[in-house]
Amino acid sequence: MNHHFVREKRIDITRLPNGLTVATEQMPEIATATLGVWVGTGSRHEMAHEHGLSHLIEHMAFKGTARRSARQIAEDIENVGGDINAATSVEHTSYTARVLGENIDVALDVLGDILINSAFDAAELAREKSVILQEYAAVEDTPDDLIYDAFMEVAYGGQPIGRPILGTPDTIKSFDEATIRAFMAREYAPGKMVLAAAGDVDHARIVDTAERLFGGMPSVDAREPESGLYSGGERRISRKLEQATLVLGLPGLSFKDPDYYATHLFTHILGGGLTSRLWHEVRENRGLAYSIDAFHWPFSDTGLFGIGAGTAGSDVRELMDVTRECTRQATADISEIEMVRAKAQMKVALLTALETPGGRIERIARQLLSWGRIVPSDEIVLKVDALTVDQVQEAGKRLLCGDPTLAAIGPIKGLPSLEKIASGLRG
Template identity: 85%
Template sequence: MNQHLVRAGRIDITRLANGLTVATERMPEIATATLGVWVGTGSRHEQAHEHGLSHLIEHMAFKGTARRNARQIAEDIENVGGDINAATSVEYTSYTARMLGENVDVALDVLGDILINSVFDPAELAREKGVILQEYASVEDTPDDLIYDAFMESAYAGQAIGRPILGTPDTIKAFDEATIRAFLAREYVPAKMVIAAAGDVEHARIVDAAERHFGAMPATAEREPEAGRYTGGERRISRKLEQANLVLGLPGLSFKDPGYYAVHLFAHILGGGLTSRLWHEVREVRGLAYSIDAFHWPFSDCGLFGVGAGTAGADVAELMKVTLGCMREAAEDISDVEMVRAKAQMKVALLTALETPGGRIERIARQLLSWGRIVPSEEIVAKVDALTAGEIHAAGRSLLLGAPTMAAIGPIKGLPSVTKIAAGLRP
């Protein structure tokens, strides 16, 4: 391991009396400050009638509070040269801002206001529902996006973790202020929230501002989501399209599982770059796809491994045959060169994410919510470096024993059945 690649800064952490965590990392070479509030709640925490609510709440956070209308929220941030954003995922929702270090109080004032004092005006709510319905329609019209939603729904059938983040037209239209406030009271609790800041920041100043704007939130017990249960299955959507989009999946591992890094490395070797098995064989040698990649999506209690590609309808069967062959071979025969290359790719991806304040606060927040501590980069890099070819082979073989998930859209007449695909994964 090249130790000089890992620059561990000082991270100060304070927990407020109500359970909210504040963490900062001062970066003397940075003149700006990036900070945000992470909530350990996402789409998997929604009940059936709340499907899509996390995403709607993220949108509505910028639509007006008791003190500010939507325009004033934007103006207060942009008047000091800043910007503000938010994002929703399966397990987290984040609200972030960036500005000069001298203006962090403005950012925390706005973030506290939108998270605690939003008014959910009926007119704004109706407008934003319309925006999200357009977003939903856009996904429906984009096959390479739609197929991943279908893939998740098939892999985790009948569960919140498998449902699309956007919701459905029926659930979106049904949301009202009472539903929103009930969800916020249950899920946006201090014990599940982290304020993280990096760049030109002073820890004491951030803690003081956090106490002013968030300290009055009542301490409330956390509610654990339903455990993710991989089911496997298939979803075939026949459409008259120029290309077929396919996603083949298998049960993966949680990021808390000891075998997580081995599975992740297997995914890199199989389809993580221009020198990967799949890219070389499928694209370069046979010309069966413009792009193909392997991925591993880890969650807090489960995970999902997969391969995604697009191809002509006439090549669907051949693409699947070659893909299955590459997967079997990778599980049995990995070269030293591939090991070294994949480890380097993983370390570069890890360390590159830490080169910006935004990347640092995301790491800080996610690790504190997941582990209750900051996991040093050296610790992660050491685990990657310690992996052996035998461990990667074992991870690959274990993956291939799982029940497959198959999602496909477009001209897919030649696609084998999921039963034949499962047989093709066996040695």
């Protein structure tokens, strides 16, 4: 029985006149409140000259407003025992805080202040650009980070969705207050913003405060980003390193695709845990890598499947051969035991994500931005439980129909050509 998945708590949802959505989930057993504002804008919404701007804006949110200095923002939250954070992704930017339930007005006021009244002081902007340039340099010096940026760039060649979130030194240095304000006026539209809160919360009180803080934001027609079009290809970066880091990819699916859950299960069976096929063959049987993982990154209109691992330069060819064979074989002979295990692991992951107020507000915000509704857990589980071996194998075959993407760094002379890799995947 899936009785755990029908215990959905009540989620109250109110849409303000300007389009901003307020959603709360009361959790009586929790004494804290976690809240945040999610904006349906990320790095893929940037124009070429704005590359990296979403990430910079996230950083600048904590650097002072018309009412608060950077120090005062931190003090107002930490004086009541809270914490505050922000994050930028390809399709979203979020600003979150956690406090005691009795101090939720403080957190709301700070979040509203940084989103509406940020000063973008020139001195603070210069300092934060320097911080981000250091972050950029750190990625360049970290093969495990650099290779995944390269992987996305190759998979979506020349497109906003494929660009690294941090930007480039040239674009980062070029940003000024006017550029920031123009981007926010265009992209921070109330109609694609969700204020979500969970824990010790009162919906009516939060709606009243949200109306006061955000109700004056003008309605803006949401701008659709450039569609993501998978291209594939390769990037090989030869460096004197102890290990080669490899990422092999194929075109994946949007989370709105009917085959999304089947693709998720295929990915997990192939490389999602200690019993997965890749882990068993590559790590346990052959000792070719410390770890190897398969992943599927779904976006609103496209997706990217991949397999990542690190190995010695002398083993890159064998690792690639084994990876191709395991992937191809998984489209032909998945067992019922593998299916049962993968489904159970997916359910545990789903439940685990809902065990904290932070996990709940992220789920609420992302689903409202993506679907315009909350998708009940039992609805997801019913779809997963209904999947058959044939459907999951067909999902794998659909992946293998695409042209591959390869990103590799380190001692990689032994890597086969991309053409040979592609032919090995298709059998």
